[in-house]
Amino acid sequence: KIDRDRLWRDLHETCEWGKGERWGEGTTDIGMSRLTLSDADKQVRDWFVNTTESLGCKVQIDAMGNIFAVRPGKKAGPPTFAGSHLDTQPTGGRYDGILGVHAGIEVLKTLNDNKIETEYSTGVINWTNEEGARFPISMVASGVWAGAYSLEKAYGLVEVGGGKATQKSELERIGYLGSLEASYKANPIGAHFELHIEQGPILENSEGKIGAVEGVQAFKWFIITVKGKDCHTGTTDFQNRSDAMLTAAKLILHSHNKAAELGCLASTGILTLKPGSTNTVPGFVQFSLDIRSREDQKLLELENVLKSDFAQIAAEKEVGGLNTLGTRGRGCTVEWQLDTDSPATKFHEDCVKCVEASAKAMLGTDAGGKVQRMTSGAGHDSVYTARHAPTSMIFVPCRDGVSHNPSEYCSPEDCGNGAQVLLGAMLRYDRL
Amino acid sequence: KIDRDRLWRDLHETCEWGKGERWGEGTTDIGMSRLTLSDADKQVRDWFVNTTESLGCKVQIDAMGNIFAVRPGKKAGPPTFAGSHLDTQPTGGRYDGILGVHAGIEVLKTLNDNKIETEYSTGVINWTNEEGARFPISMVASGVWAGAYSLEKAYGLVEVGGGKATQKSELERIGYLGSLEASYKANPIGAHFELHIEQGPILENSEGKIGAVEGVQAFKWFIITVKGKDCHTGTTDFQNRSDAMLTAAKLILHSHNKAAELGCLASTGILTLKPGSTNTVPGFVQFSLDIRSREDQKLLELENVLKSDFAQIAAEKEVGGLNTLGTRGRGCTVEWQLDTDSPATKFHEDCVKCVEASAKAMLGTDAGGKVQRMTSGAGHDSVYTARHAPTSMIFVPCRDGVSHNPSEYCSPEDCGNGAQVLLGAMLRYDRL
Ligand SMILES: NC(=O)NCCC(=O)O
Ligand SMILES: NC(=O)NCCC(=O)O
Numbered sequence: 001k002i003d004r005d006r007l008w009r010d011l012h013e014t015c016e017w018g019k020g021e022r023w024g025e026g027t028t029d030i031g032m033s034r035l036t037l038s039d040a041d042k043q044v045r046d047w048f049v050n051t052t053e054s055l056g057c058k059v060q061i062d063a064m065g066n067i068f069a070v071r072p073g074k075k076a077g078p079p080t081f082a083g084s085h086l087d088t089q090p091t092g093g094r095y096d097g098i099l100g101v102h103a104g105i106e107v108l109k110t111l112n113d114n115k116i117e118t119e120y121s122t123g124v125i126n127w128t129n130e131e132g133a134r135f136p137i138s139m140v141a142s143g144v145w146a147g148a149y150s151l152e153k154a155y156g157l158v159e160v161g162g163g164k165a166t167q168k169s170e171l172e173r174i175g176y177l178g179s180l181e182a183s184y185k186a187n188p189i190g191a192h193f194e195l196h197i198e199q200g201p202i203l204e205n206s207e208g209k210i211g212a213v214e215g216v217q218a219f220k221w222f223i224i225t226v227k228g229k230d231c232h233t234g235t236t237d238f239q240n241r242s243d244a245m246l247t248a249a250k251l252i253l254h255s256h257n258k259a260a261e262l263g264c265l266a267s268t269g270i271l272t273l274k275p276g277s278t279n280t281v282p283g284f285v286q287f288s289l290d291i292r293s294r295e296d297q298k299l300l301e302l303e304n305v306l307k308s309d310f311a312q313i314a315a316e317k318e319v320g321g322l323n324t325l326g327t328r329g330r331g332c333t334v335e336w337q338l339d340t341d342s343p344a345t346k347f348h349e350d351c352v353k354c355v356e357a358s359a360k361a362m363l364g365t366d367a368g369g370k371v372q373r374m375t376s377g378a379g380h381d382s383v384y385t386a387r388h389a390p391t392s393m394i395f396v397p398c399r400d401g402v403s404h405n406p407s408e409y410c411s412p413e414d415c416g417n418g419a420q421v422l423l424g425a426m427l428r429y430d431r432l
Numbered sequence: 433k434i435d436r437d438r439l440w441r442d443l444h445e446t447c448e449w450g451k452g453e454r455w456g457e458g459t460t461d462i463g464m465s466r467l468t469l470s471d472a473d474k475q476v477r478d479w480f481v482n483t484t485e486s487l488g489c490k491v492q493i494d495a496m497g498n499i500f501a502v503r504p505g506k507k508a509g510p511p512t513f514a515g516s517h518l519d520t521q522p523t524g525g526r527y528d529g530i531l532g533v534h535a536g537i538e539v540l541k542t543l544n545d546n547k548i549e550t551e552y553s554t555g556v557i558n559w560t561n562e563e564g565a566r567f568p569i570s571m572v573a574s575g576v577w578a579g580a581y582s583l584e585k586a587y588g589l590v591e592v593g594g595g596k597a598t599q600k601s602e603l604e605r606i607g608y609l610g611s612l613e614a615s616y617k618a619n620p621i622g623a624h625f626e627l628h629i630e631q632g633p634i635l636e637n638s639e640g641k642i643g644a645v646e647g648v649q650a651f652k653w654f655i656i657t658v659k660g661k662d663c664h665t666g667t668t669d670f671q672n673r674s675d676a677m678l679t680a681a682k683l684i685l686h687s688h689n690k691a692a693e694l695g696c697l698a699s700t701g702i703l704t705l706k707p708g709s710t711n712t713v714p715g716f717v718q719f720s721l722d723i724r725s726r727e728d729q730k731l732l733e734l735e736n737v738l739k740s741d742f743a744q745i746a747a748e749k750e751v752g753g754l755n756t757l758g759t760r761g762r763g764c765t766v767e768w769q770l771d772t773d774s775p776a777t778k779f780h781e782d783c784v785k786c787v788e789a790s791a792k793a794m795l796g797t798d799a800g801g802k803v804q805r806m807t808s809g810a811g812h813d814s815v816y817t818a819r820h821a822p823t824s825m826i827f828v829p830c831r832d833g834v835s836h837n838p839s840e841y842c843s844p845e846d847c848g849n850g851a852q853v854l855l856g857a858m859l860r861y862d863r864l
Contacts, residue, residue, distance in 0.1 A: 091707060133709070200667030219666060221710050232835050233699035233722045234651060235632025235809035238692060240833065245700050246688050249681040256678050257757035260670060267665035268677050269710045271703060275523065277565075278653050278701045278720040278771075279810070280836050288710040290665045321753050325689035339710075377667035378711070401672065403664050404712050 002103075002110045002423055004416030011102040011415070014086075015094050017043040023407040031406020032094055036087035036129035037065070037170035044086045045176060048101070048126050055108050057123065061178025062187060063151060064141035065171045068180075070123040071108055073430070078190035078389070080118070080430050082107055082422055083125035083142075083381055089133045093408025095398060095415070100195040101126050103419035110423055118430045120190055127381040128176075134159050135167045137340065139381050144182045146384035151182060184388040191351060191429050192385035195394045195418040197410050199378050201401030209370040209414070210359035210421055211395030215347050216376040216383050218299045219292040221340035224251065226314065228332040230275060230283035238327035241281055245273055247314050247332045248285040250322040254313060255289060255306055257320060264293040264302045265377075294375055296344050310334045345383045350432060351392030351425070358424025359394075362417065390429070394421050434855055435545075436848030439538040443847070446518075446534070447526050449475040455839040463838020464526055468519035468561035469497070469602035476518050477608060480533070480558050487540050489555065493610025494619060495583060496573035497603045500612075502555040503540055505862070510622035510821070512550070512862050514539055514854055515557035515574075515813055521565045525840025527830060527847070532627045533558050535851035542855055550862045552622055559813045560608075566591050567599040569772070574813035576614045578820055583614060616820040623783060623861050624817035627826045627850040629842050631810050633833030641802040641846070642791035642853055643827030647779050648808040648815050650731045651724040653772035656683065658746065660764040662707060662715035670759035673713055677705055679746050679764045680717040682754040686745060687721060687738055689752055696725040696734045697809075726807055728776050742766045777815045782864060783824030783857070790856025791826075794849065822861070826853050 012027075018034025018041065034040045045067065049059050052069030059069045070079050084100025104124035111122065132138025135157035143149045155168035171177035180187055198204075203211055228242030252268050259266035267290045274284040291306075293299040312319045316328040352373070359371040376393060385391045396418040399409040410418075444459075450466025450473065466472045477499065481491050484501030491501045502511050516532025536556035543554065564570025567589035575581040587600035603609035612619055630636075635643055660674030684700050691698035702720040723738075725731040744751045748760040784805070791803040808825060817823045828850040831841040842850075 089709070138711075198667065199664045200669075201672050205672075217666065230837055231833065232631045232810055233697065233701060234649065234724050234811070235630065235634075235835070236833060237632075238688070238697070240633050240637075243699070245703065246684060249684040249700075252678060252681040253685060253754070253758070256670070256759075260757070260759040265665065265670070267675070267711075267713050268681075269665060269705075269712045269714055270708050271677065271705055273701075273703055275836075276702050277521075277836070278722050279570075279699075280701050281699050282701055290710050292666050320757065322685070325692070325752065326685075327688075327692040378664055379666070401663065401668060403667070404707075404709070405662055 002106050002416065002419045004412060007102060007106040007415060007419050008412045011094065011098060014044050014047055015098070018088065020091060021406040028094065032088040032092045033090050034086070034088045035090060035134040036131065037174055041087055042174035045126065048086065051105060052108065052124060055112055057108065060180045061176055062180040062182040063178060064144050064154060064182040065128040065176035065178065066141050066145060066182060067126040068123060068187065070121050071111065073118040073121040075120050077120045078188040079121040079123045080191045080426050081123050081125050081189055082195065082426060083127060083192050083385065084194050084196065085127045085130035085381065087129055087131050089131055089404045091406055092404055093406060095197045095408055095410040096199065096403050097130055099197060099410060099415055099418065103195045103422045106419045107423045107426060120430055122426055122430065129167065130381055136160050139379055139384060142381035142384035145184055146387045147184065148384060189385055189389040192382055192389050192391040193351065193394065193422055193425050194380055194382045195422045196380060197398035197403060198395040199398065199401065199403035202374060203372065203395060203397035204401060206369065208372045208397065209363060209417055211372050211374040212352050212355040212359060213347060213376050213393035213395055214352055214373050216345040216379055217292050217294045218296045218344040219290060219342050219379065220299065220303065220338060222289040223337040223339060224287050224289050225335040226285040226332050228283045231281045233279045233281055236281065238329055241329040242283065242332050243281050243329055244285040244332050245282045248287055250313050251310050252287065254309055254320050254322055258305055258309065259291065259302060262298055262302050264291060264298055266291045292377065294344060307336060342379050342383060345386050347386055347392040348390035351390045351429060354425040354428040355392050355394050355421060357428060358421045361424055362420050394418055394425065434538050434542045434848065434851045436844060439534060439847060439851050440844045443526065443530060443534040446476050446479055450520065452523060453838040460526065464520040464524045465522050466518070466520045467522060467566040468563065469606055473519055474606035477558065480518065483537060484540065484556060487544055489540065492612045493608060494612040494614040495610060496576050496586060496614040497560040497608040497610065498573050498577060498614060499558040500555060500619065502553050503543065505550040505553040507552055509552045510620040511553040511555045512623045512858050513555050513557050513621055514625050514627065514858060515559060515817065516626050516628065517559045517562035517813065519561055519563050521563055521836045523838055524836060525838060527629045527840055527842040528631065528835050529562055531629060531842060531847055531850065535627045535854045538851045539855045539858060552862055554858055554862065561599065562813055568592050571811055571813050571816060574816035577616055578816035579616065580816060621817055621821040624814055624821050624823040625783065625826065625854055625857050626812055626814045627854045628812060629830035629835060630827040631830065631833065631835035634806060635804065635827060635829035636833060638801065640804045640829065641795060641849055643804050643806040644784050644787040644791060645779060645808050645825035645827055646784055646805050648777040648811055649724050649726045650728045650776035651722060651774050651811065652731065652735065652770060654721040655769040655771060656719050656721050657767040658717045658764050660715045663713045665711045665713055668713065670761055673761040674715065674764050675713050675761055676717040676764050677714045680719055682745050683742050684719065686741060686752050686754055690737055690741065691723065691734060694730055694734050696723060696730055698723045724809065726776060739768060774811050774815060777818050779818055779824040780822035783822045783861060786857040786860040787824050787826050787853060789860060790853045793856055794852050826850055826857065
């Protein structure tokens, strides 16, 4: 049995590095702002290295700053890992990523406390820049390990918001550009288990306690650029406009309608326009489009129909009721740019079963509907480990499904449940 | 007859102060960036004062920095003015406002050259901050003169974009906080004629040469705030979202559809959202809504229907086909804030007739459809002078109806036509 109090205490202690916004009265009601490779990230990394070394682990750092702490087992061979990330969103919470790493360390402590010798070695991974919030590709360092991105591409990423630092220069600056090759070939993983808050409302709404994650849905991120023509809002009648903002509004609504029709998701989280004056019709709008589906085929279907419909809608043709009621103008053009392409991931059935069995063992007679197989709506480093190693994830509920927000919250009970299931799953897999 | 070459030469000479972006090969194919009360604005103001004084005018500056240059006539009494503005948008052109002031000076030069004595005095006004681009209320200084805004409110306006300067501190800094009271009572105007580029495509599209402006349509500017809830784009199904961006898209489309139905205009030129991340559904969107109509009553009708419909649409109720095709979520709230309220303005029939007669005299047998009565889609300082003095405006075509853009263009022929009609209208009114 893991020590639930110790887990809770350690987790909140390390959240002193990179503290964010206070959102409540409690001592731990404070969000996190620990961008990857920042000074605060260096502090928590140093803590991670010191702690795992003091637990008897051999610690290695690869060329992407990924940290692998390994506790020796009886036999040689790739370790069974718990992996997650210690970096956060700029206005993030205390559980997304952080819980998974702390639970892994709690597993190691429990193994030590109980003097358990595993068949193969076990360990904990802290992946670099899972969030993609500072250097703008999420899961980029596990992606390099998996061969999905080149080291050059990852090194060259420049921080968002106008700064000059690159992912490489910051790895060097904080002393975490390691000598180990960032590659599944040079540094194979035996299995990867990732405990994470669900970041959505499904478990909470259905009174589930543990999600045994079977896979991750497919997603693609696009930047859509709508080009029209600036003109005066007061002197230009509708017929003579090429209104990029009105067009963007139609496209965003249509992406929602079509996604709903096809059982997919579509969301716009960023929108910028030019020139940005109350009495100038914008000639330029750019917005993000994040589309998701459990099936690659469905996602492609949605992408294709939107590509064709967007062009028609922007050209003021009648599609989906969007150019029926108003006055048609002169039309705009639409450009698509693909930024992220993450196909649907299926986790390894052996690993999913280890999670399920471990959850049922913990919950006992209570288990029933409280253990649920589910598909992750969000991407995680496990997407990339799954390409080269048996992988699964463990989800625990978070309050109101809220994540990427200072007020993100996972109760001590749920944190403890997650770590307990992680221990059980890792031991089961090790024996397997 | 005014001197068309002199007008063109003088106008482009003073455009050296506050030069903007080059957009073409020609020597004058350069936009303007002469924000009100900037150093460049001081330079052109000094030129205005020196030039009009050298033409024999008495020059007075009021507490808002409005400059009144008066050429004495035979009798005492309020002068017949040509008025416009020398300030520009940050990425503006060489004709919006500037043409009206230069044409006024060309009128004075022509009167001097021909030794014409007018019945009453005549003059030229340079109004401060017509654009509202730096201190964010347009036509604010003529508004103070007319009693629509208090001096305190106008003085207190802080520059947009994070600076600390106020309209008062900048008036003082450049030495244009004058001693004359900014008031139609202390400083009455006999009549006000404003030559301006149309800023829209109507004249150009109908081969019109001169617009005799009968009035200005009503407009209101609102800031609409949509509040929902941030959530993860990948883990939150449509039913569990309060998507402020999707809601804003529906509202913008609906404002267009309803405005088209009622024969009004509706436009969104600014939109900001939070938190602004590809994989976070925005919980907060704010956008500008600029609505316009020739009739106050129609504008109110549009405002009222949008107020009620926006609330319904945000609450996921079925209105105007906007919540029919997609998946309904948990709804958002909508708040309205009124920023500018400019009721419909009717100009003085005497003044409109002076413009018409002067245009017909200039165009001769050619006049026919080339002189058109029209309503201004945009607000101008004439909106405020019309409250206390007979007023009309003269419109000339500008290429493609483009304005508030470096490439704004009015041909030498059209500039000259406008100044010629301004002279004729002022003389006709003076005799009246
Ligand atoms: N967990 C998470 O937010 N990952 C980032 C990629 C995604 O949006 O799914
Ligand atoms: N001429 C002009 O752009 N005036 C500002 C107010 C308006 O947008 O109508």
